[in-house]
Amino acid sequence: xxxxxxxxxxxxxxxxxxxxxxxxxxxxxxxxxxxxxxxxxxxxxxxxxxxxxxxxxxxxxxxxxxxxxxxxxxxxxxxxxxxxxxxxxxxxxxxxxxxxxxxxxxxxxxxxxxxxxxxxxxxxxxxxxxxxxxxxxxxxxxxxxxxxxxxxxxxxxxxxxxxxxxxxxxxxxxxxxxxxxxxxxxxxxxxxxxxxxxxxxxxxxxxxxxxxxxxxxxxxxxxxxxxxxxxxxxxxxxxxxxxxxxxxxxxxxxxxxxxxxxxxxxxxxxxxxxxxxxxxxxxxxxxxxxxxxxxxxxxxxxxxxxxxxxxxxxxxxxxxxxxxxxxxxxxxxxxxxxx
Amino acid sequence: xxxxxxxxxxxxxxxxxxxxxxxxxxxxxxxxxxxxxxxxxxxxxxxxxxxxxxxxxxxxxxxxxxxxxxxxxxxxxxxxxxxxxxxxxxxxxxxxxxxxxxxxxxxxxxxxxxxxxxxxxxxxxxxxxxxxxxxxxxxxxxxxxxxxxxxxxxxxxxxxxxxxxxxxxxxxxxxxxxxxxxxxxxxxxxxxxxxxxxxxxxxxxxxxxxxxxxxxxxxxxxxxxxxxxxxxxxxxxxxxxx
Numbered sequence: 001x002x003x004x005x006x007x008x009x010x011x012x013x014x015x016x017x018x019x020x021x022x023x024x025x026x027x028x029x030x031x032x033x034x035x036x037x038x039x040x041x042x043x044x045x046x047x048x049x050x051x052x053x054x055x056x057x058x059x060x061x062x063x064x065x066x067x068x069x070x071x072x073x074x075x076x077x078x079x080x081x082x083x084x085x086x087x088x089x090x091x092x093x094x095x096x097x098x099x100x101x102x103x104x105x106x107x108x109x110x111x112x113x114x115x116x117x118x119x120x121x122x123x124x125x126x127x128x129x130x131x132x133x134x135x136x137x138x139x140x141x142x143x144x145x146x147x148x149x150x151x152x153x154x155x156x157x158x159x160x161x162x163x164x165x166x167x168x169x170x171x172x173x174x175x176x177x178x179x180x181x182x183x184x185x186x187x188x189x190x191x192x193x194x195x196x197x198x199x200x201x202x203x204x205x206x207x208x209x210x211x212x213x214x215x216x217x218x219x220x221x222x223x224x225x226x227x228x229x230x231x232x233x234x235x236x237x238x239x240x241x242x243x244x245x246x247x248x249x250x251x252x253x254x255x256x257x258x259x260x261x262x263x264x265x266x267x268x269x270x271x272x273x274x275x276x277x278x279x280x281x282x283x284x285x286x287x288x289x290x291x292x293x294x295x296x297x298x299x300x301x302x303x304x305x306x307x308x309x310x311x312x313x314x315x316x317x318x319x320x321x322x323x324x325x326x327x328x329x330x331x332x333x334x335x336x337x338x339x
Numbered sequence: 340x341x342x343x344x345x346x347x348x349x350x351x352x353x354x355x356x357x358x359x360x361x362x363x364x365x366x367x368x369x370x371x372x373x374x375x376x377x378x379x380x381x382x383x384x385x386x387x388x389x390x391x392x393x394x395x396x397x398x399x400x401x402x403x404x405x406x407x408x409x410x411x412x413x414x415x416x417x418x419x420x421x422x423x424x425x426x427x428x429x430x431x432x433x434x435x436x437x438x439x440x441x442x443x444x445x446x447x448x449x450x451x452x453x454x455x456x457x458x459x460x461x462x463x464x465x466x467x468x469x470x471x472x473x474x475x476x477x478x479x480x481x482x483x484x485x486x487x488x489x490x491x492x493x494x495x496x497x498x499x500x501x502x503x504x505x506x507x508x509x510x511x512x513x514x515x516x517x518x519x520x521x522x523x524x525x526x527x528x529x530x531x532x533x534x535x536x537x538x539x540x541x542x543x544x545x546x547x548x549x550x551x552x553x554x555x556x557x558x559x560x561x562x563x564x565x566x567x568x569x570x571x572x573x574x575x576x577x578x579x580x581x
Binding site for chain 2: 004006058166191194195197198200201204205206207209210211212213267319328329330331334
């Protein structure tokens with residue numbers, strides 16, 4: 001027994017973490033090597049990667065299949081606008097404040113919709129998002145149904161000059177992707193993450209082994225809501241304009257995100273990241289073909305659900321459980337003992 | 340011997356079918372209690388009631404004198420009540436070691452380092468160490484049953500509820516299972532064991548209760564119970580004087 005150790009990293013995960021660190025450094029320097037349009041594309045990729053990671057955290061790990069995450073994307077946008085326009089906060093302060101408000105609002109929402117299960121829960125989340133949309137359409141100070149634009153002074157307060165602003169919003173998007181993926185990774189590595197993965201696999205066994213399922217799911221829901229609100233704030237800082245229909249769009253904030261997670265591989269950290277890259281590769285090559293682009297996305301989704309139900313990462317992962325983010329625990333030294 | 344687990348008039352019915360009919364019995368500290376009865380008698384249901392995965396309709400359940408009747412399942416486990424499932428419920432996408440680790444960190448509330456040591460020790464004792472890194476979803480039924488026992492042990496229970504873990508074992512495996520369970524008893528764990536493999540049960544338990552149609556129909560010294568007419572008639576399904 002004495003020569004047995006438990007280790008969390010594998011050679012593959014160590015290489016992956018080093019590669020990820022290098023990639024973040026190279027991407028951080030993008031404003032010096034990339035053009036304005038590439039910068040915008042990368043920024044959008046990071047935001048979708050964040051949304052996909054968060055939706056996967058909710059649906060893939062906690063089993064909370066929500067089709068209403070646009071509620072928090074939209075809330076983030078509106079809270080960000082309200083905080084900068086009415087309260088005169090700097091955009092950099094307004095973003096975390098929006099996230100805190102999102103998390104605070106999500107707690108009573110969770111208490112309400114957690115009474116629903118499965119498909120009813122999914123519909124319930126959508127209803128909540130519609131309620132949010134209709135509510136913000138009533139607030140005339142924020143433009144009511146037609147929406148409002150971010151005052152030029154707010155955008156200008158971000159940085160001097162257009163290039164500097166573009167670079168700063170890019171860094172914010174990169175930073176948020178790092179924060180979101182890092183936060184989900186840290187959660188999954190913690191004691192509560194062990195509980196969450198147990199719930200993902202078998203709820204009956206999980207509760208019989210001392211895991212409080214409701215409380216664990218509640219925590220995941222609130223954390224996800226807060227971070228989704230943060231992403232939403234940044235999305236609308238980039239767009240500079242908000243309206244209820246754009247803010248609470250089930251297509252932009254949830255449908256494409258579900259597509260990304262499903263093709264990438266649900267219930268793994270790697271899946272949504274891979275899925276985002278595949279989605280943007282498809283979009284950048286096919287978007288000019290109009291309707292055919294959406295048909296192609298549909299065909300890809302159907303093909304993957306039929307032939308690789310665990311997504312592309314599920315195929316790569318295989319039965320050996322290869323992982324890039326070190327989450328598992330492996331016992332080392334078994335063969336040396338000749339067992 | 341103070342009672343560690345006590346059922347007082349526990350009732351449960353699914354519609355017109357009574358699955359726990361005024362069940363009262365108690366388990367002494369350090370005692371091993373065997374439970375037998377025909378299929379469908381309500382033995383597993385009784386475990387579901389005790390562990391809280393099923394709410395009772397009436398009566399009370401006490402753990403070390405504390406009323407736990409209204410406690411959720413998770414709290415009962417943390418208070419020292421762990422079970423193995425008759426139909427194994429592994430965490431399929433986790434390895435055997437990680438399955439055990441869940442029990443040690445959540446049920447027993449251990450810190451990671453302590454939990455790792457406990458899991459390795461328990462897996463060694465249950466013969467699963469060799470397969471520690473195997474995904475639980477790909478195990479044979481026998482291995483899954485062993486994992487059920489290992490996982491329950493890793494929750495560091497005061498009372499361990501075992502549900503048919505000896506079925507399908509070879510003689511040699513059965514012997515080592517009996518050794519493992521007797522080893523657990525020597526550490527002071529109290530055990531309730533539902534089992535159809537009577538000779539394994541008799542090698543461990545101090546006392547036997549017989550359940551039929553949700554009722555406790557006999558209780559007492561194992562050999563005497565097995566020899567009684569009533570048990571032979573109801574449990575073995577043969578007329579004693581036929």
